[in-house]
Amino acid sequence: MRRHPWVFSGAIERVEGDPGPGETVEVLSHNGEFLCRAAYSPSSQIALRAWTFAAGEDVGPEFFRSKLEQAIAFRAPFMKLSDGACRLVNAESDGLPGVIVDRYAGFLVCQFLGAGAELQRGEIVSQLFQMLSPIGIYERSDVDVRLKEGLEPRSGLLLGEPPPPLLVIREKTCRFLVDIEHGQKTGFYLDQADNRAMLADYAEGAEVLNGFSYTGGFAIHALKAGAGRATNIDSSPTALDLAARNRELNQIDERSLENIEGDVFQVLREFRDRRRTFDLIVLDPPKFVESQRQLSRGSRGYKDINLLAFKLLKPGGVLFTFSCSGLVGPDLFQMIVAAAALDAGRNAQIIRVLTQGPDHPTALHFPEGAYLKGIICRVS
Numbered sequence: 391m392r393r394h395p396w397v398f399s400g401a402i403e404r405v406e407g408d409p410g411p412g413e414t415v416e417v418l419s420h421n422g423e424f425l426c427r428a429a430y431s432p433s434s435q436i437a438l439r440a441w442t443f444a445a446g447e448d449v450g451p452e453f454f455r456s457k458l459e460q461a462i463a464f465r466a467p468f469m470k471l472s473d474g475a476c477r478l479v480n481a482e483s484d485g486l487p488g489v490i491v492d493r494y495a496g497f498l499v500c501q502f503l504g505a506g507a508e509l510q511r512g513e514i515v516s517q518l519f520q521m522l523s524p525i526g527i528y529e530r531s532d533v534d535v536r537l538k539e540g541l542e543p544r545s546g547l548l549l550g551e552p553p554p555p556l557l558v559i560r561e562k563t564c565r566f567l568v569d570i571e572h573g574q575k576t577g578f579y580l581d582q583a584d585n586r587a588m589l590a591d592y593a594e595g596a597e598v599l600n601g602f603s604y605t606g607g608f609a610i611h612a613l614k615a616g617a618g619r620a621t622n623i624d625s626s627p628t629a630l631d632l633a634a635r636n637r638e639l640n641q642i643d644e645r646s647l648e649n650i651e652g653d654v655f656q657v658l659r660e661f662r663d664r665r666r667t668f669d670l671i672v673l674d675p676p677k678f679v680e681s682q683r684q685l686s687r688g689s690r691g692y693k694d695i696n697l698l699a700f701k702l703l704k705p706g707g708v709l710f711t712f713s714c715s716g717l718v719g720p721d722l723f724q725m726i727v728a729a730a731a732l733d734a735g736r737n738a739q740i741i742r743v744l745t746q747g748p749d750h751p752t753a754l755h756f757p758e759g760a761y762l763k764g765i766i767c768r769v770s
């Protein structure tokens with residue numbers, strides 16, 4: 391297994407006994423050698439997710455305590471702010487397959503995405519409560535991937551007090567409102583925190599376009615760093631309501647921020663037709679490629695929006711472009727962006743390549759964990 395945490399169902403020769411969903415089983419090679427102790431998920435294609443590769447290690451309370459402690463200790467530098475936010479447990483990459491824990495100010499938000507994580511949920515939640523004394527722990531396992539594991543999507547309070555309708559978190563020089571109960575994912579796109587802050591270097595006086603803005607994180611960072619004006623585009627009206635409130639929270643003038651509810655593909659075409667141009671463009675779309683089958687269609691999606699963005703950039707303008715589709719690797723993404731620049735007739739340079747923040751580490755033996763890629767491009 392070379393420490394990769396997954397075993398696909400097709401690789402299993404036989405199952406001894408009758409393990410239930412999520413139960414910890416011992417995994418042996420064809421010649422009886424110990425491989426790992428793993429959670430069994432009979433209805434999933436990923437039939438086994440390894441908890442430990444150490445033959446003598448028991449998967450009990452002590453095991454979970456030590457994994458959680460390690461993950462949290464590693465985030466200590468990011469946890470200094472009491473009103474900060476960061477990912478505390480990044481599933482497979484922190485040795486806890488299927489377990490996500492995000493911290494927002496005094497609250498924790500968890501996702502349990504596999505049968506094993508689900509079975510250990512009580513243990514994990516009570517240990518987190520003891521270790522971190524949060525005000526409350528809320529569950530946002532309302533995601534479709536659970537269906538592949540034979541689990542229903544679910545959300546609700548797990549322990550402690552329910553979160554207020556909106557929490558305020560601090561991210562570098564900015565503050566953001568987060569709706570833990572109804573926001574996207576666990577409330578906020580924490581993986582982009584460092585990349586949002588990176589806009590500051592290019593923001594001075596800039597006219598900014600923030601495509602797929604969610605609650606306006608990139609735009610707020612740019613405006614705080616001296617951008618002249620910013621335009622958010624998102625299809626979600628609730629996200630844009632929060633974007634407007636985030637503007638107020640950060641004491642940014644109303645005239646500096648425009649929020650457009652719409653489809654980015656369409657709005658960018660309209661801007662092209664009206665010859666609107668920008669100094670700084672951010673494109674942070676949702677996952678266009680969920681499966682191998684969607685690869686060519688999704689790639690075309692990335693190409694289209696980047697082509698439009700290149701057409702809208704003023705000479706010397708800068709593009710921050712992202713893909714969170716794990717199946718689109720960094721090389722392919724760069725090829726797509728290059729093809730888009732070529733078709734737009736623009737010459738561009740890569741200034742920097744970006745990835746998810748350090749609170750979203752990738753285990754070396756789990757390349758699937760590196761899903762977010764970004765490129766900062768400057769056009770001449």
Ligand code: SAH
Pocket residue numbers: 574578579582586602603604605606607608623624625626629652653654655674675676
């Ligand atoms: N950049 C954001 C996160 C973006 S997540 C941040 O830093 O917080 C992707 C966003 O794209 C979501 O808010 C979703 O509502 C929006 N979205 C998805 N498809 C869209 C489309 N076709 N047009 C506009 N917005 C879209």
